Amino acid sequence: MSQEEPEKIVWQGKFVTAKIRGKWEYVSRSRGIRAAVILAIDEEDHVILVEQYRVPLGRTCIELPAGLIGDGDHDEDDETAAARELEEETGYRAARMDVLGEFWSSPGMVTESYSLLRAHGLTKVGPGGGTDSEDITVHRVPLAGITQAVADWRAAGFAIDTKMLLLMAPDLLGAARK
Numbered sequence: 001m002s003q004e005e006p007e008k009i010v011w012q013g014k015f016v017t018a019k020i021r022g023k024w025e026y027v028s029r030s031r032g033i034r035a036a037v038i039l040a041i042d043e044e045d046h047v048i049l050v051e052q053y054r055v056p057l058g059r060t061c062i063e064l065p066a067g068l069i070g071d072g073d074h075d076e077d078d079e080t081a082a083a084r085e086l087e088e089e090t091g092y093r094a095a096r097m098d099v100l101g102e103f104w105s106s107p108g109m110v111t112e113s114y115s116l117l118r119a120h121g122l123t124k125v126g127p128g129g130g131t132d133s134e135d136i137t138v139h140r141v142p143l144a145g146i147t148q149a150v151a152d153w154r155a156a157g158f159a160i161d162t163k164m165l166l167l168m169a170p171d172l173l174g175a176a177r178k
Contacts, residue, residue: 028111035114036082037066037163039100040092042122047146047167048090051137052130054159062139062153063161065089066114082117090138091128095121105162147171 010025011018017030040048054061067085070076076084079097087093100116130136141149146167150160165172 034069035066036069036078037064037114037116038082038086038119040119045143046140049139050089057159059159061159064163078115089130089136091126092122093125094119
């Protein structure tokens with residue numbers, strides 16, 4: 001397929017646009033907004049995770065905290081958005097946010113990218129739980145037990161966000177070498 005083929009919009013909603021280019025069908029965010037995903041590990045090597053119901057999956061999902069960059073403030077930078085979302089979703093405030101890079105969530109189907117940020121110097125300042133339209137449960141899980149925690153959530157019927165592989169990589173790579 002040539003990259004020169006024109007992109008055609010098939011349908012556009014408030015948040016999502018369905019497109020075709022040649023034989024490829026894919027979606028993008030309608031406003032071009034990206035997301036910030038936060039890797040928050042505290043001083044005791046516990047990772048802060050969120051649990052929330054995801055309508056497209058029809059079930060609850062375990063995820064890294066995340067949110068839209070520039071949602072309401074189009075001049076917002078990655079670090080500001082990540083700090084805002086971390087506190088809103090989890091009740092933790094970070095002393096510092098480091099951008100680890102831009103990543104694409106499912107490049108064969110979605111144009112959406114996200115910035116991965118590492119939160120440092122965490123302080124619990126509130127309950128978390130998200131905004132009034134969200135119903136988020138916060139989990140603080142020892143990194144050493146993350147693979148078992150994911151297995152337990154999976155057995156209980158939870159969906160597991162692919163970004164959780166980041167935390168499970170040492171165990172998965174070790175198992176692959178055996």
